[in-house]
Amino acid sequence: MSEHFIVSASPHLRQNTSIQKVMFGVVIALVPAVVGSVYFYGVRALLLILLSCLAALVTEGVIQKARGVPVTMGDGSALVTGILLSFNIPPGVPWWMPVVGSVFAKGVDVVTQATPLAVMRKVTEIIADPNSTTHQIVQAREVLADLGSSESIANLFMGQVGGCIGETSAILLLIGAAYLMFKHYIEWRIPSTYMATVAILTWVFGGPSGLFTGNALFHILAGGLILGAFYMATDMVTSPVSPKGMIIFGVGCGVLTSIIRLVGGYPEGVSYSILLMNVATPLIDRHTRPRKFGEVKKSG
Amino acid sequence: MVSVGDEVKVGTVIGEAAGFVSVPVHASISGKVTAVGRFPHPLGGEHQAIVIEGDGEDSWHESVVPRDNVDSLSPKEIKDIIRDAGIVGLGGAAFPTHVKLSPPDSKPIDTAILNGAECEPWLTADHRLMLERPAEVMRGFHLIMRALGCERGFVGIESNKPDAVEAMKAAVPAGSGVRVVMVQVKYPQGAEKQLIDSLIRRKVPAGGLPMDVGVVVQNVGTALAVYEACYKGIPLVRRVVTVTGNPVENPSNFSPRVGTMVGSLVEQAGGLSDEVSKVISGGPMMGIAQFTLDVPVIKGMSGVLFLGPGEVDTRPPDPCIRCGHCVHACPMKLLPTTIEKYVMVEAIDKAVKIGLNDCIECGACAYVCPSRRRLVHQFKYGKYLSAELRNKAAERSDKEKGN
Numbered sequence: 001m002s003e004h005f006i007v008s009a010s011p012h013l014r015q016n017t018s019i020q021k022v023m024f025g026v027v028i029a030l031v032p033a034v035v036g037s038v039y040f041y042g043v044r045a046l047l048l049i050l051l052s053c054l055a056a057l058v059t060e061g062v063i064q065k066a067r068g069v070p071v072t073m074g075d076g077s078a079l080v081t082g083i084l085l086s087f088n089i090p091p092g093v094p095w096w097m098p099v100v101g102s103v104f105a106k107g108v109d110v111v112t113q114a115t116p117l118a119v120m121r122k123v124t125e126i127i128a129d130p131n132s133t134t135h136q137i138v139q140a141r142e143v144l145a146d147l148g149s150s151e152s153i154a155n156l157f158m159g160q161v162g163g164c165i166g167e168t169s170a171i172l173l174l175i176g177a178a179y180l181m182f183k184h185y186i187e188w189r190i191p192s193t194y195m196a197t198v199a200i201l202t203w204v205f206g207g208p209s210g211l212f213t214g215n216a217l218f219h220i221l222a223g224g225l226i227l228g229a230f231y232m233a234t235d236m237v238t239s240p241v242s243p244k245g246m247i248i249f250g251v252g253c254g255v256l257t258s259i260i261r262l263v264g265g266y267p268e269g270v271s272y273s274i275l276l277m278n279v280a281t282p283l284i285d286r287h288t289r290p291r292k293f294g295e296v297k298k299s300g
Numbered sequence: 301m302v303s304v305g306d307e308v309k310v311g312t313v314i315g316e317a318a319g320f321v322s323v324p325v326h327a328s329i330s331g332k333v334t335a336v337g338r339f340p341h342p343l344g345g346e347h348q349a350i351v352i353e354g355d356g357e358d359s360w361h362e363s364v365v366p367r368d369n370v371d372s373l374s375p376k377e378i379k380d381i382i383r384d385a386g387i388v389g390l391g392g393a394a395f396p397t398h399v400k401l402s403p404p405d406s407k408p409i410d411t412a413i414l415n416g417a418e419c420e421p422w423l424t425a426d427h428r429l430m431l432e433r434p435a436e437v438m439r440g441f442h443l444i445m446r447a448l449g450c451e452r453g454f455v456g457i458e459s460n461k462p463d464a465v466e467a468m469k470a471a472v473p474a475g476s477g478v479r480v481v482m483v484q485v486k487y488p489q490g491a492e493k494q495l496i497d498s499l500i501r502r503k504v505p506a507g508g509l510p511m512d513v514g515v516v517v518q519n520v521g522t523a524l525a526v527y528e529a530c531y532k533g534i535p536l537v538r539r540v541v542t543v544t545g546n547p548v549e550n551p552s553n554f555s556p557r558v559g560t561m562v563g564s565l566v567e568q569a570g571g572l573s574d575e576v577s578k579v580i581s582g583g584p585m586m587g588i589a590q591f592t593l594d595v596p597v598i599k600g601m602s603g604v605l606f607l608g609p610g611e612v613d614t615r616p617p618d619p620c621i622r623c624g625h626c627v628h629a630c631p632m633k634l635l636p637t638t639i640e641k642y643v644m645v646e647a648i649d650k651a652v653k654i655g656l657n658d659c660i661e662c663g664a665c666a667y668v669c670p671s672r673r674r675l676v677h678q679f680k681y682g683k684y685l686s687a688e689l690r691n692k693a694a695e696r697s698d699k700e701k702g703n
Contacts, residue, residue: 006578006612007589009677011663012605013421014613017670019621187624241624241637285638292655293493293632294506 023076025185026231029176030083036172037165041091045165048089048098053082055102063107081106084231087166088224088271157221167224177230189246190239190253191229195220197254206262219261228270229253238278245281245288252277252284302350306333311361311535314350323386323396328537328557331355342562342581342595343588349596352559364533370443378447378530385529386536386599390521391415391490392582394600397522401447403511409448413499413517414441416457416464417483417490420583423603425540426520428553430457430464434471437520440527441478444518453478454499458485487585488662492517494631506658521602541565541597545606547574556597562604563593578607585663618671626665626675632658636665636675643682648689656682 037045056078064071085105086098157170167173180186199216207213219225233239233253240249253273260269302314308327315325331354341347367373373381383398403409414437418426430437445453455472457465459482469480483489483498493504495517502513510517518526521539528534537557544551549570556565562579566572580587581601626636634655642651659679666675 005576005589005591006614007591008578009674009680010580010587010589010661011585011666011676012578012580012587012589012607012612013584013667014672015668017668018672019618019670022621022623022670236621236623239622241622241627241635243628246624289635289638289654290627290633292506292634292658293497294503294508294658295633296505 019077020075022185023080025180025183026080027076027083029180029185030080030087030166030231032172032175033087033166033169034083036169037087037091040168041165045086045091048091048093048095048165049083049086051095052086052098052102053079055099056082056085056106059103059106060109077109078106081109084166084227087227088164091165164224167227170221170226173226173230177226180230186230186234187246189243190233190250193247193250194229194233194253194257195225197251198225198257201254201258202262205258219258223268224270225257228274232270233274233277235278238281240281240284240288242285242288242290244290245284248284248288249277249281252280302333302336304333304336307331308333308352309359309361310537311364317383321396321399323383323388323398324535325350326386326535326537327352327361328559329354330357330359340592340595342590342598342601364535366532367530370530373443373446373530375447375449378443378526381529382447382526385525385534387522387525387529388536388599389519390525390539390599390602391519392586392600392602394598397518397526400516400518401444403448403516407511408514409450409511409516410452410514411500411516412441412445412448412450412453413495413515414444414453414455414478414520414523415490415492415495415517416455416461416468416520417495418461419458419485419487419490420585420587420602422544422605423542423583424544425542425553425602427461427464429520429524429540430461431467433524434467436527437523438468438471438473438478439531440523440525441518442473442476443526443530444516444523445477448516450516451477455480456483456489456495456499457481458483458489460485487664488631488660491631491660491662493660506655536599539597539599539601541601542603542605543569544603545576545608546611547572547576547606547608549573558599559596561593562590562595562597565597565604566593566606572606574608576606577609577612580605580607585667586661613672615672617673620671620673623670625668625670629664629668631662631664632660634658636679637673639682640673640675640678643678643685646685648682648685651682652686656686659683 034046034049037049057073060078061071061073082102085101089098089101177186177191181188198219202219203214203216204211205214206219207215233250240246256273256276257269260272301316302308308314309330310327312327313324314327317324329352331352333350334353335351337349338346339349341349379398379401382401383396387397388394389397389400416426416430418424441453441455445451455468455478457468457480462482465480465482472478472480481499483495488494489498492510496502496504496510496513496515500515502515504510504513525536525539529536538555539558540553540555542553543565548566549572552569554565554568579590579593581590581595581604582588583603584605587603587605620637620640622637624637630636632655639651639654639656639659642648642654643656648656656679661676661679663676666673669675
């Protein structure tokens with residue numbers, strides 16, 4: 001029997017979990033949407049996704065090596081960066097664009113230990129296509145044009161409309177999100193309050209013929225809301241840690257998205273909303289410290 | 301109290317109480333004192349200890365005689381017996397029981413709670429006690445209630461021990477104010493404040509004690525010790541200890557005398573079959589890792605847990621990813637991640653402000669952390685620093701007064 005026992009502070013048991021597990025959980029959750037993107041846009045989509053992942057992996061490895069810190073290429077976080085980033089670009093962009101986006105995103109990530117996923121999204125959009133906004137407006141108009149039928153909502157849900165690689169099919173993204181929630185890898189508060197806020201605000205204020213005539217379902221399914229709400233707003237590093245803070249964060253994202261969509265110049269506001277709320281996170285955290293067990297509310 | 305060469309019997313007082321919050325120590329076997337000195341202690345480091353070489357006679361001190369007037373004892377008399385028997389909280393903290401039973405008059409107690417939750421994984425000492433000696437435990441609890449002068453009592457048992465609930469229910473005498481209640485299996489259900497909240501929905505104020513809400517909680521093992529002291533005159537010289545873990549050949553509960561070496565308990569349990577990486581005094585969530593088996597059973601030792609090589613996670617921690625799992629896990633509703641960050645930069649005043657000293661060190665936060673952060677380790681260190689700061693501040697104000 002060995003007389004050399006390990007001595008450390010309690011607890012001596014740990015849940016079988018790790019960053020790696022969480023990250024690969026997200027990768028698994030994204031698989032349906034990856035398969036869907038290949039189905040909708042062909043092999044080119046797959047190629048862009050793979051390039052993006054590869055670039056993220058290499059960037060992470062090279063920078064960590066250069067800085068002399070442990071290389072964590074195996075923990076799956078680079079894959080998550082790569083996939084999500086490629087999901088945010090239109091399938092028609094030249095091959096080097098996701099590469100540049102990935103290198104930038106992962107580079108910042110590795111150096112600062114945190115990049116809001118939404119930053120990657122916005123940066124890539126800008127790098128990828130300076131004319132992307134006009135592109136999106138045209139696209140949004142087209143979709144809006146045949147909004148009359150319930151068929152178009154169904155198409156949005158299934159993914160039969162043009163758009164960025166990954167945000168096309170709501171159902172495939174929701175399947176992955178359900179898996180993440182089931183595994184407790186993401187938290188329900190942020191996505192649910194985010195989407196509920198957008199639904200309510202667009203229903204109340206978004207209609208062409210006065211209050212309470214907006215098409216909430218369209219706003220939820222169109223654009224990157226589902227991708228953003230479940231996969232980006234829930235990014236742990238840049239969202240609040242307390243339950244109350246998460247709700248404020250989700251509602252805030254919803255309000256900003258609705259404002260940008262309804263009265264702003266962009267047809268889409270998911271990325272900017274999440275980014276702005278990311279910036280507000282330290283402030284939210286400071287003011288939403290949960291009441292301690294047995295803490296009495298200060299009177300007056 | 302004793303010196304080398306002295307003959308002692310079971311129950312001879314060998315260490316005297318040093319103040320109110322202190323109890324005497326009794327010889328747990330009969331024999332001869334062979335050494336008085338400093339020896340390894342389960343709480344870490346070395347402490348004063350007395351070595352007794354047993355004579356195999358197990359002859360008891362003449363003061364150990366059964367009492368037949370138990371029903372007429374006054375609360376004061378019960379508390380004195382408890383103190384003189386050296387009884388401390390056997391749940392693990394080993395806080396002197398008579399002190400807990402003597403709240404100031406400004407804090408009337410209306411409810412006593414018997415803690416049979418036993419929420420630490422692996423440990424089954426309290427469970428066995430409730431199964432094997434429910435009547436004695438219940439009588440001990442009634443004595444505790446009498447000492448407190450309260451009519452209402454609850455026995456809280458986690459619902460994974462239905463047999464213990466049955467046994468304890470059967471032991472409740474008719475017409476008594478005691479109710480046996482099944483509580484949810486939920487770590488840390490056995491923590492005083494959480495158990496009080498579960499049973500009677502009272503929240504002990506932050507920084508306060510159960511008596512602030514009119515409650516005193518005692519462990520089932522303590523209740524048995526009270527019974528033995530009051531009815532049989534036996535001081536606290538033995539307790540139930542769970543010896544368990546995968547490397548242990550025959551995991552068992554023992555009732556060793558206090559002072560028995562942990563190494564010989566292991567032999568009783570059939571020895572160790574596998575390599576051992578970690579030895580823990582107490583349970584896996586809050587227990588203390590041992591560096592040697594040459595430590596004695598102490599009054600607060602509820603179990604000895606052995607972990608094999610595959611069961612000890614020695615991977616270094618990863619950076620915090622702010623997932624918030626610790627925040628959701630914390631039973632005290634604190635922000636473990638934020639407190640950790642403050643402690644790591646030694647911003648102790650800030651850490652205290654957001655609840656460092658409210659932490660009960662249950663380990664739930666570190667258990668769920670995907671980055672394996674050493675949260676409890678930092679909190680213990682932070683509390684140590686905070687106590688140091690308090691002492692310094694007290695010294696300073698004393699000096700100023702002196703000038």
